[in-house]
Structure formats: C-alpha cells, structure tokens
Amino acid sequence: MPKITYIDLDGAAHTCEVANGLSVMEGAVANGVPGILAICGGSCACSTCHAYVDSAWLARVGAAADIEDATLDLANERRPESRLTCQIQMRPELDGLIVHVAKND
Numbered sequence: 268m269p270k271i272t273y274i275d276l277d278g279a280a281h282t283c284e285v286a287n288g289l290s291v292m293e294g295a296v297a298n299g300v301p302g303i304l305a306i307c308g309g310s311c312a313c314s315t316c317h318a319y320v321d322s323a324w325l326a327r328v329g330a331a332a333d334i335e336d337a338t339l340d341l342a343n344e345r346r347p348e349s350r351l352t353c354q355i356q357m358r359p360e361l362d363g364l365i366v367h368v369a370k371n372d
C-alpha cells in the first residue's frame with residue numbers, strides 16, 4: 268500500500284499506509300496524525316486540513332482547483348505550497364509523499 272509521511276507541528280514524522288483513492292486528509296485522520304482537524308469532513312469548506320506539500324512533491328501533487336484555492340484563503344499562514352489535504356487523492360505516483368501539517372487551530 269502507498270505511504271505518506273506527515274510531519275507534525277513538533278517536527279515528528281508519522282509514516283502511514285494510505286490506500287489509493289483515499290484523500291491525504293482521510294489517511295491522516297485514520298492514523299491519528301495530530302493537527303489535521305478536518306472539521307468539515309472533507310467538503311472543502313473549513314481549511315482545517317491545511318498542510319504544506321514538501322517541495323520535492325509539489326509538481327507531482329499539482330495545483331489546487333479554484334474552489335480549493337478560495338477555501339485556502341481561510342487558512343492560517345497560507346504559502347505557495349499550501350494545499351487542503353482533503354482535496355488530494357492518493358494515487359500510485361504519490362507513494363512516498365511528504366506533507367507538513369500546518370497550524371490548523
């Protein structure tokens with residue numbers, strides 16, 4: 268199964284198996300990764316699943332769609348590498364993905 272490494276706000280790495288088709292947010296929640304709150308449950312409305320895509324993975328992950336871009340404006344400390352993890356679907360080419368959890372509270 269593909270893996271994602273989530274780096275939490277304390278710098279701790281959480282490497283988790285996340286099935287293709289699940290979102291990066293769903294993988295975090297299922298594995299108890301701290302800091303991914305996902306209050307809206309993945310409907311792209313809250314921004315509390317905000318994370319920074321590691322620079323090595325930006326091109327493969329791709330850019331946010333317009334609706335995600337608008338919701339990201341609600342996020343704390345938005346950066347160019349910001350994404351809402353509920354909007355990134357796991358797929359084979361993302362095996363090994365690294366994301367850095369943002370401050371979501």
Ligand code: FES
Nearest residue numbers: 307309313314353
């Ligand atoms: S879970 Fe609410 S925007 Fe991602």
